[in-house]
Amino acid sequence: IVNIGNPGSGNRGNAIDALENAGINWETDIQAEGLKASEAAKMLQDGRIDAYFYTVGHPSGSFKEATAGRRKVKFIPIENIDKLLAAHSYYAKSYIPAEYYPNAANTTDTNTYGVKATFCTSANVSDDIVYAITKEVFENLEDFKALHPAFGTLTKESMLEGLTAPIHDGAMKYYKEAGLK
Structure with missing residues (x-):
């Protein structure tokens, strides 16, 4: 069971992009769950899900919670990042520093991607x-x-x-x- 985020969320869209980039059909190849990101860490530690996607800046309270429990948690590196970036210009290469989550199973940084943020304002602002x-x-x-x-x-x-x-x-x-x- 993999939490890909609640329906309509950016988190879900990002998870689907990553899965498709890896050749995984989220509707047929995995048992996808639609939880809010705030619920995922506890569900992972309770054994009610096996993995979750969460698009967030690091360090993250959710990932600290997920890695602090009795279940050992490992961050999975994203493969073929260049292919993902070519298809979606709003993503950028990133990594999760191992030192941010000392209780995780990872001992080295994890290659991943992030979402580029756009600072927006009203056209009416001077x-x-x-x-x-x-x-x-x-x-x-x-x-x-x-x-x-x-x-x-x-x-x-x-x-x-x-x-x-x-x-x-x-x-x-x-x-x-x-x-x-």
């Missing part, structure tokens, strides 16, 4: 405000990256790849000034 926010983040990127380990591999260039929303005029003004667009 160009000046969006310009100022964009400039603040990009010109203080090292400080921004220090806010959470999931931001650690960000670069100015990578932050402009795979965008899923139109670029606000205020952000575009900064990108052009900085020579990024």
Whole structure:
């Protein structure tokens, strides 16, 4: 039994993409469960599911809970990541550092993928405000990256790849000034 996420969730879509990338049909090849991510760690430790997908930044409280129980948990590396990235521009290569989950069975980092996030705002927000926010983040990127380990591999260039929303005029003004667009 594999939890792929509740119906309609981004987590479920990401899990289906990973399974299809591996040649696994989620409807016929596995017994798929549709739990919320918040339920999965306890269900795994209770033996009611065998595995779960969860698209989340690391370190994650859910994965810490999952790896802290009596059942030994192992992160499964995602194979053929380049194929997945070619099919879906909103994904990026990533890894799960082994030191984040010392109780997991993994002793080395686990290759995986992540979802690129897009910072969105209303088109009604003034160009000046969006310009100022964009400039603040990009010109203080090292400080921004220090806010959470999931931001650690960000670069100015990578932050402009795979965008899923139109670029606000205020952000575009900064990108052009900085020579990024």
